[in-house]
Amino acid sequence: MQSSNLKGKTALVTGSTSGIGLGIARTLSAQGANIVFNGFGDPQEISKLQSDVAKEFDVETLYHNADMSKPAEIEAMMKAATEQFGSVDILINNAGIQHVANIEDFPVDRWDAIIAINLSSAFHTTRLALPQMKANNWGRIVNVASVHGLVGSAQKSAYVASKHGIVGFTKVTALETAQSGITCNAICPGWVLTPLVQKQVDARAAQQNISIEEAKKSLLAEKQPSGEFVTPEQLGALVAFLCSDAASQVRGVAWNMDGAWVAQ
Numbered sequence: 001m002q003s004s005n006l007k008g009k010t011a012l013v014t015g016s017t018s019g020i021g022l023g024i025a026r027t028l029s030a031q032g033a034n035i036v037f038n039g040f041g042d043p044q045e046i047s048k049l050q051s052d053v054a055k056e057f058d059v060e061t062l063y064h065n066a067d068m069s070k071p072a073e074i075e076a077m078m079k080a081a082t083e084q085f086g087s088v089d090i091l092i093n094n095a096g097i098q099h100v101a102n103i104e105d106f107p108v109d110r111w112d113a114i115i116a117i118n119l120s121s122a123f124h125t126t127r128l129a130l131p132q133m134k135a136n137n138w139g140r141i142v143n144v145a146s147v148h149g150l151v152g153s154a155q156k157s158a159y160v161a162s163k164h165g166i167v168g169f170t171k172v173t174a175l176e177t178a179q180s181g182i183t184c185n186a187i188c189p190g191w192v193l194t195p196l197v198q199k200q201v202d203a204r205a206a207q208q209n210i211s212i213e214e215a216k217k218s219l220l221a222e223k224q225p226s227g228e229f230v231t232p233e234q235l236g237a238l239v240a241f242l243c244s245d246a247a248s249q250v251r252g253v254a255w256n257m258d259g260a261w262v263a264q
């Protein structure tokens with residue numbers, strides 16, 4: 001469904017060259033928002049992605065290759081976005097990585113990278129976006145947390161710590177903006193079949209000597225009672241709602257879309 005609720009607004013979506021971030025960027029552009037893309041990937045593919053979205057939804061796009069583990073690059077990205085569009089009105093903190101290992105075997109550099117990309121990057125983008133949002137008395141910040149912001153799973157210590165951290169950061173951001181036109185919320189997806197999860201499916205298939213299809217089924221059966229993956233498009237629709245006027249009093253929530261994972 002195409003509408004122009006967000007016409008004239010600019011949405012910066014970190015980690016939007018793939019998976020959930022791309023799904024959210026497409027949904028927001030379908031609502032008329034200009035998009036600042038970020039994330040890694042083949043430069044030609046990214047440039048095609050940008051022009052496809054611009055054409056399909058009649059919006060402007062920008063791409064910045066900031067590494068979200070590097071505060072100076074995040075500052076450069078926020079500056080470039082402001083120079084091109086005047087301000088960042090909608091900030092989607094989505095970039096994220098995973099590593100799976102027991103705590104005693106967890107590589108220290110993976111711990112540091114996960115905390116930097118999944119958690120600290122949101123502090124940096126938010127601290128840089130808030131002055132502009134306050135000047136406009138309007139803003140939407142959506143932090144892509146996870147069910148792992150609400151519950152734990154073995155072998156995911158850094159990821160679970162980062163996602164619980166971002167749920168806490170969401171609450172503080174919501175409190176500090178409570179009497180303004182700026183809202184901040186977190187969304188908490190269950191399993192979504194993106195490259196991040198495909199790696200875990202492949203590892204399970206190899207470990208258990210089963211097919212990829214069987215690995216997908218057993219991954220879902222373990223945690224997600226619906227037995228189905230959540231899709232990036234469904235998460236995009238949830239973000240579009242959080243960006244709407246109807247959601248102006250939804251503040252500081254951690255909203256799960258997880259096939260009943262945390263209902264257990």
Ligand code: NAD
Nearest residue numbers: 015017018019020039040067068094096146191192194196
């Ligand atoms: P993905 O691997 O498909 O996409 C991750 C995106 O982040 C890519 O665009 C990648 O280039 C970018 N990225 C990675 N490291 C970066 C860095 N250092 N700097 C800039 N960009 C970087 O993964 P996804 O599944 O779409 O994950 C997106 C978010 O959703 C993550 O925060 C993840 O934790 C969260 N999430 C995913 C699932 C799931 O089941 N896939 C579930 C819950 C939460």
